[in-house]
Amino acid sequence: MTTVTITNRLESQAELTVHCKSKDDDIGVKVLSYNQEFGFHFRANIFFTTRFYCSFEWPDGGGIHWFDIYKQNRDYSVCKDCQWIVKSLSPCRFNDVTKAYDVCYEWNKSKV
Numbered sequence: 164m165t166t167v168t169i170t171n172r173l174e175s176q177a178e179l180t181v182h183c184k185s186k187d188d189d190i191g192v193k194v195l196s197y198n199q200e201f202g203f204h205f206r207a208n209i210f211f212t213t214r215f216y217c218s219f220e221w222p223d224g225g226g227i228h229w230f231d232i233y234k235q236n237r238d239y240s241v242c243k244d245c246q247w248i249v250k251s252l253s254p255c256r257f258n259d260v261t262k263a264y265d266v267c268y269e270w271n272k273s274k275v
Contacts, residue, residue: 165213165243167233168202171195172248172264173221179249183217183232190215211235216271219249229271230254 171179176197183190183203193201207213213235219228231237232254238245246257248264255267 164204165207165233165239165245166202166204167215168200168244168246169195169217169232169254170200170246170248171197172250173197173224174251175221175223177221177223180220181217181249183215185213185215188215207235207239211239219254221251224251230268231271 167183169181169183173179178197179195180192181195181201182192185205188205190203195201203215205213205215213233214231215233217230217232219230220226232247233245238256242256242259246264248255248257253267253269255264257264258266
């Protein structure tokens with residue numbers, strides 16, 4: 164079982180609207196206050212193709228931002244409890260080695 168947790172760490176402390184889904188599952192829309200988190204869990208498939216993507220939107224954020232919050236070929240070997248913080252410039256994953264949220268990625272260039 165894999166767990167993904169997302170925490171709102173926007174520097175402006177604005178509310179963050181998050182909508183996560185996969186090809187088969189829609190986790191639904193969540194509105195997170197600053198420092199609030201939500202999580203979901205799932206079983207990754209045997210074909211190494213499990214992928215959950217999320218949209219992120221906040222006031223003055225310049226529109227909707229997209230990110231693959233879980234990609235099995237990227238995340239499977241590094242986290243079973245994948246903890247993310249969302250900042251305005253990027254989502255960052257917790258690094259078990261450094262004990263910090265220092266594995267940061269750019270927003271997706273396109274919707275999915």
